[in-house]
């Protein structure tokens with residue numbers, strides 16, 4: 001937050017001020033203020049129903065906020081979209097029927113004056129072999145890749161992705177993030193919504209945590225994830241005793257596995273200190289170590305504790 | 311926008327059911343009542359092959375424009391495709407204008423097919439100038455149908471659009487006298503037909519074919535309906551209009 005307020009608003013590609021929005025009587029955004037500048041990779045992180053999609057739609061000018069201001073590139077969202085500065089991949093996006101993948105991607109590319117680059121766009125989205133396929137004959141994952149191709153067809157300076165990896169398998173997911181990181185490397189701005197902590201942590205350099213239509217945290221990805229300092233260590237150690245483990249630096253709780261006497265679960269607030277003490281204790285044969293980081297739920301709980309909200 | 315119109319027309323033609331209903335349906339009726347069956351007092355009237363040709367051509371054009379404009383627009387709004395496409399430099403206004411033009415273009419095959427059938431099957435003859443006038447009048451007037459379709463597509467979304475379009479198509483085609491003579495109807499309903507866009511374009515077509523007849527009233531009727539549909543369409547064309555749920 002400090003870094004943001006230091007910046008002048010005119011460097012912001014996305015600027016949102018006190019935005020509220022309701023669907024009829026259902027409130028979805030309760031006063032959101034944020035600015036996003038060029039080259040940032042921002043994760044909108046939050047549980048289902050937090051308002052990620054609504055916020056994305058407001059930023060794109062698809063929903064008019066009840067109060068507050070929204071601007072993209074210092075102008076109205078519709079104007080930025082009309083100038084070809086924006087691309088988007090949204091949930092619930094149908095595709096045209098009775099056309100091939102190449103025809104469809106070519107159509108969207110043509111709107112940005114890039115019809116000649118259709119082949120490259122198909123390659124980037126992993127659709128090189130599917131160009132001649134009718135859109136109606138695609139699998140769920142392939143459709144998702146077509147939607148991605150449509151979002152990047154204009155090589156937009158600002159890209160919005162709403163839960164983009166849903167329906168993608170591991171391999172496609174990897175290729176997808178490779179492409180996103182390559183774009184970010186070229187200075188493109190990426191704003192993606194997700195409810196996976198790991199995804200936000202791995203690919204974003206800034207995380208905005210949304211809950212019940214409000215921004216509950218906003219900052220560098222590491223700063224947000226370190227809010228959840230508790231890490232769970234699971235390991236096998238035939239010589240360990242519960243009292244000893246509980247005395248390790250940083251250790252908060254120790255639990256033995258009821259099914260296996262040599263298997264332990266230890267929650268620590270200082271992973272490094274605990275681990276080095278554990279390994280340093282001579283004669284210990286620590287094996288099969290698993291480390292699990294905090295989940296989104298842990299982050300939200302930690303934030304609630306900090307702010308005093310339950 | 312031309313790229314969009316081209317692909318939209320191509321995809322519509324490929325969809326098959328469109329040609330079946332807009333061309334084959336009218337063609338079937340035409341063959342049935344000019345070749346297979348005789349209904350005294352109707353099919354035996356002089357010049358029936360030509361007038362029924364015009365009626366069914368208008369019916370086919372009406373259906374094509376309603377499906378091409380309305381059903382597709384409603385479906386694409388419902389599915390979220392309209393929203394995706396208009397998140398590019400193609401603005402919602404130009405997208406809808408594109409739909410209007412493609413709906414209008416799609417009315418042409420129906421008109422042409424029935425006119426060709428009239429020539430080949432029933433030796434309908436008229437000077438080339440009259441043919442040109444007939445085609446210009448019926449196709450030009452079909453712009454009203456295209457606006458109509460687009461308005462319906464903006465008022466109704468998703469699967470409901472199909473029923474809305476058919477709900478407009480059948481009564482307007484029948485009351486406009488495009489399928490059967492309206493002489494059996496009560497006088498008020500018969501007069502109502504003249505004030506429908508279908509009945510008006512039919513009369514305009516007859517006037518073009520015969521080189522005489524009332525022109526001002528049908529033109530005025532068409533203009534009014536076009537203006538009405540255009541107003542409805544413009545009122546509905548807001549940013550929220552392309553949300554899949556709405």
Ligand SMILES: Nc1ncnc2c1ncn2[C@@H]1O[C@H](COP(=O)(O)OP(=O)(O)O)[C@@H](O)[C@H]1O
Nearest residue numbers: 023026028047048049050051052053054055555
């Ligand atoms: N079309 C809609 N009509 C009514 N309520 C909606 C609609 N879309 C979303 N909501 C409500 O708005 C809130 C935020 O939803 P959404 O922005 O979709 O959250 P997220 O994308 O984070 O899951 C939720 O309470 C949701 O139920």
Ligand SMILES: [Mg+2]
Nearest residue numbers: 052053091162
């Ligand atoms: Mg969502």
